[in-house]
Amino acid sequence: MKATVFNKPVIVVGNLAVGGTGKSPMTEYLVRLLNGRYRVATLSRGYGRQTRGFLEVHADSTAEQCGDEPLQFKRKFPHVAVAVDENRVHGVRRLFQGGHEVILLDDAYQHRALRPGFAILLFDYRSMDQPKWLLPAGNYRDSFGERRRADLVIVTKTPPTATEAAKERIRRSLDTGRQIPVLFSAIHYGPLVPLSPDRHPKEARLSRDHTVLLVTGIANPTSLCDYLQNRVKKMIHLRYPDHHPYTPETLQTITSRFHGIGNPSKFIVTTEKDAQRLLTPALATQLTDLPIYIIPIQAQFSEPDERIFQRMILQYCAITLGTDPV
Template sequence: MAYLRALLLPFSLLYGLAIWIRNRLYDWGWMKVTAFEKPVIVVGNLAVGGTGKSPMTEYLIQLLSPHYKVATLSRGYGRKTRGFLAVKADDNPATSGDEPLQFKRKFPYITVAVCESRVAGVKRLIAEGHEVILLDDAYQHRALRPGLAILLFDYQSVDKPKWLLPAGNYRDHFSERRRADLIIVSKAPMFSDENKKIKLRHLLGEKRNVPVLFSAIGYRQLTPLRPHPEMPGAILEADLSVLLLLGIANPAPLHEYIAANTGEVVELRFSDHHSYTPADVQNLIRRFGEIANPHKLIVTTEKDAQRLLIPSLVNLLADLPIYVIPIQVVFDPPDERLFQQTVLTYCREALATG
């Protein structure tokens, strides 16, 4: 791995130079930046995937939607459509992308939209009367200036070397954290080491007055992929065998959670945003059949579920006990109070002056 990293390092240096120049062009005003009077909140990261942007966006939806007309906007990674699209619950991932579809199915009462141009998308949503716009994965979209930028770092990797692509997994310079208004260390253990928290707050916040907060992932009750009278709710038990079906960027926390609460975990892993095929399902059936324990089931994520619930796969999956494990962001109470206060105050003040 170290040898491969060394071979890729010259490309990382070139990539880093290009990103640095691009950022400076925006900072110096040589490239156009658009700001908005309405509240625009960006959730993003500096690394590639796996920091929990989607659960954080869902947390914001639940926090803000009781008070404001909320819309989410993202690029719609993996979709085969172009331009602005309002996502519908009966869409498929090829139309809207898997994460926007997940948002719409979980929160049908809000507007979920996708658009390559975040500026054009925000303008349209504001024109349609939306009061707060949440942008999922738009920290690097410098053509838009957010009113509040929330930057996420993964607890397990934030203090490790920060190599840029392709030698590493950082897509922007670590120094660009200076643009954040809130920094969240995500996927922290429920009872994090206080000394490490102090170290990470110093590393991420430096001497700037930027809050560095900590959040964990909370796992909720398993639910059937498709409701069925012969598939009641399931619980994780010590004598249970689980086949984990995963197509996400960072499956380690989920694997650890399942392993800690069951007797056996078999993982069938694909790349992030993988589009499942009938051949994949046949492989899943074979792997599941190889598990000797009769007390067994299949567990997948909410994001994977969107890519499984497509017409070409539904019949193939009909007889499999597939369960989805929803996740949610969990803050320490003091951090949660500060987070909610910061977000709600920003929205209230932006709408009062906008």
């Protein structure tokens, strides 16, 4: 099958392993970098949605209609076009026909029907010493050799304790012989914001006095668990599968576990992605009295990696569109 190539910037953010490498924060970083310079749109498959075909996402859409991550993008960047389509070629064509100049494809590294102009491949720092076996023996959905198709490799969730020697070992392990840059990014967690701002204070601060009930339905919550455990008295984790569809029964379990915590200084923490599935009309009445807070997340680079990353992306877009580099 011949892959479709577009003559405008198409940037793919993907990984080889199954979930949990930080694709959404990296896509959001690209939105912040490019929005204002170009007419940017994001396109995802819309994992877990109950619809089919091309669909433009709106702030009042539901996760059932479009998937949790696209809804997260739209609510964080309301002026950026966000769409879903399991047929990425069709979706990209529709967005370019709508006047958009740069398309960001979230989780499309394995979509062979489309050849991106620029492919960003992510690896979780913690996974680099683990066996890189294909499913079902391991958790790789593509062979490790497929990293050679990338234009840029980023090792995500790099801990602050990572040494230059450790980074150099990882660079060597990812070497493809094509001199593809290997950069390192970290996770930055922002201040907690309430899920229901009309019922609870505008922010909550973590302290050693608190007990936190962490509720997640994401692929890899390890970094978040480490972050919270280092900042609160006790953390209790209710872990659900990635993209878990929250139901009234799930909320009953969460409510029961929360009320069973003896420490009066307590609240619930969840992720931005989980918040999209919690904020549904069917759960609204059960959520209002629970002090649920969302912890925002961003990808963060240190110098010189940030400078290299931004230069490569901006040069690619400028060259492809025939404009002056910004």
